[in-house]
Amino acid sequence: MEIAKLILEYIKVLAWPFVILIVIFIFRRQIESLIKRLEKVDLPGEISLSLREEIFEAKKLSDKVIAESPPPKARGVERLPLTEANLRMIQLGLRPSPSGLNVNYYRDIAETDPNLALAGLRLEVDVLLKNLAQGFNVAITPTDSRSRLVRKLQDSGAITLQQEKLIQKILQLSNAAVHGMVISSYEASEIINTASVLVDQYISWLSWGFADGWRSN
Template sequence: MEIARLILDYIKALTWPAVTLGGLFIFRQQLRDLSGRISRANFMGVEIEAAIRETQTAIEEAVTESEEELPLETSDPALLWLEPNPPRFGESDLDQALQKVDRLEHMVRRFAYEVDTSVAGETTLQAARTLVGAGLVHQSSLRVLRELLFVRDQGGRGLSAYETRQLADSAAQLQLVLQVAQHAYRNPRTRVVGDP
């Protein structure tokens, strides 16, 4: 009788932990997905804030810093190369999309020049290859840049409104990639998400 009561007490004591573990096991995929979206949690007075906040702050700093252009001397022969296109003053969506590609080209040239001044006078794609070679941007960014420059050089002829928006969005996204890379280059202690 004593043994039966002892076993019953053990079962009562282990029921809720077993149910909890079983629930965690059954819903493990959903919990894993949920934990990827949570940036802040509070459990029994212990507050946990994920590294998402730090990453967002680093990206915001990168965007702010990359918008501050490095001063150039007017006697610098690379000045014309660093300012490749006169500004466009169109009001249409296509003109605005082409302006974004122009700004992207400007950013690529300035960043490549910052990394290696010998790229002055080279094509924008050769300057971008310098960034790829330095491990600052991925090869896929070079392919996207090549396509954007090709469309820009064609004047965007034949683009639908949707394709024009895609052109502008792609240029803006690649600018953001470059801004983060610039921040990482200028602040080598910054760890970008995905780095080892």
């Protein structure tokens, strides 16, 4: 009797894994489809985005931006301290940054809410783009989309072609997050890391891009 009970208990223990395997086998196509849906999102305009591929592409673009030679005016110029970034922008009549140009602000948010972090990053990029347009006297209109604004900046020479491509990629990924793509904290941090390259270059521009003889306090 005890042996029978013991065998029954073993059967109970082994039964659930076996049932799970059967369910996975029967519904494997549906499960594969679900996984693909979690990895991809369809954006407005029938654009399909594969997250892993696009993050990898963003990293490559980031490396290309880093490899570019800095503008002659930027060479040997003292860098603006992060603590003075917003004050500097206000003095220049530019819009202050939501994070004070500190990308760690978005990294911290990404630990608990990756999608919110990327939504905030998109807002940050908006501010920087409009400030660049103002600083380089690039005419923009309220109806200009982000992508159109980036193209105008590149056409005017305010940013390089590689910078334009990276900005467009970051905006694409941030838009995916806003539209509900499932994004992990790690993936959000990877996207933020690629954007940090542009933020660093923007801070450098605040240091050399204006003829007011800026010096650190």
